[in-house]
Amino acid sequence: EAGVAQSPRYKIIEKRQSVAFWCNPISGHATLYWYQQILGQGPKLLIQFQNNGVVDDSQLPKDRFSAERLKGVDSTLKIQPAKLEDSAVYLCASQRQAMGIYEQYFGPGTRLTVT
Amino acid sequence: AQSVSQHNHHVILSEAASLELGCNYSYGGTVNLFWYVQYPGQHLQLLLKYFSGDPLVKGIKGFEAEFIKSKFSFNLRKPSVQWSDTAEYFCAVSGGSSASKIIFGSGTRLSIRP
Numbered sequence: 605e606a607g608v609a610q611s612p613r614y615k616i617i618e619k620r621q622s623v624a625f626w627c628n629p630i631s632g633h634a635t636l637y638w639y640q641q642i643l644g645q646g647p648k649l650l651i652q653f654q655n656n657g658v659v660d661d662s663q664l665p666k667d668r669f670s671a672e673r674l675k676g677v678d679s680t681l682k683i684q685p686a687k688l689e690d691s692a693v694y695l696c697a698s699q700r701q702a703m704g705i706y707e708q709y710f711g712p713g714t715r716l717t718v719t
Numbered sequence: 720a721q722s723v724s725q726h727n728h729h730v731i732l733s734e735a736a737s738l739e740l741g742c743n744y745s746y747g748g749t750v751n752l753f754w755y756v757q758y759p760g761q762h763l764q765l766l767l768k769y770f771s772g773d774p775l776v777k778g779i780k781g782f783e784a785e786f787i788k789s790k791f792s793f794n795l796r797k798p799s800v801q802w803s804d805t806a807e808y809f810c811a812v813s814g815g816s817s818a819s820k821i822i823f824g825s826g827t828r829l830s831i832r833p
Contacts, residue, residue, distance in 0.1 A: 646823030
């Protein structure tokens with residue numbers, strides 16, 4: 605099966621600019637996640653979708669970050685305006701659930717550099 | 720709240736050496752445990768997982784991990800490492816009512832000397 609697709613792979617912007625990332629999950633996976641991975645750290649969950657509804661966005665900085673998954677498939681994550689500390693890799697993952705067992709599949713990530 | 724600790728930030732080994740990466744978690748209920756690997760330039764991949772049953776879990780590429788409930792640990796092992804095992808390794812946990820939400824450790828960078 606095709607994996608999780610993300611674009612762009614790399615993005616360089618200046619602080620206070622806006623940026624958007626796109627994710628296409630594995631077909632049939634209802635749950636989708638966005639993570640932020642700062643260099644030297646593990647991925648940190650930003651937001652979790654179940655179909656097109658938000659399950660958990662408690663760690664999303666809502667003053668500047670937004671995300672949507674309008675048709676329950678593709679998702680976009682936006683940062684507006686960007687800060688230097690937003691430099692990180694943004695990972696998208698989708699989840700397969702079977703018999704109560706959850707397994708996440710990750711995309712290649714988008715490396716964001718804010719200058 | 721759930722948390723995961725990986726105490727080794729960077730491990731350097733020679734080829735054929737044995738490997739053990741530590742992982743401790745903090746959670747009082749039933750847990751699901753994972754090890755993910757990120758090879759240079761590649762995306763995160765699942766190495767192995769524990770949900771229930773035999774606490775000794777075997778994964779891909781000769782890796783295994785043992786769940787020791789009394790020690791809240793899920794250490795990753797490999798008897799003989801290869802240069803191609805050079806990567807970043809992440810331990811992760813999920814559980815309870817948030818079984819689908821995974822918390823990651825900070826990762827251990829493994830460097831193998833050829």
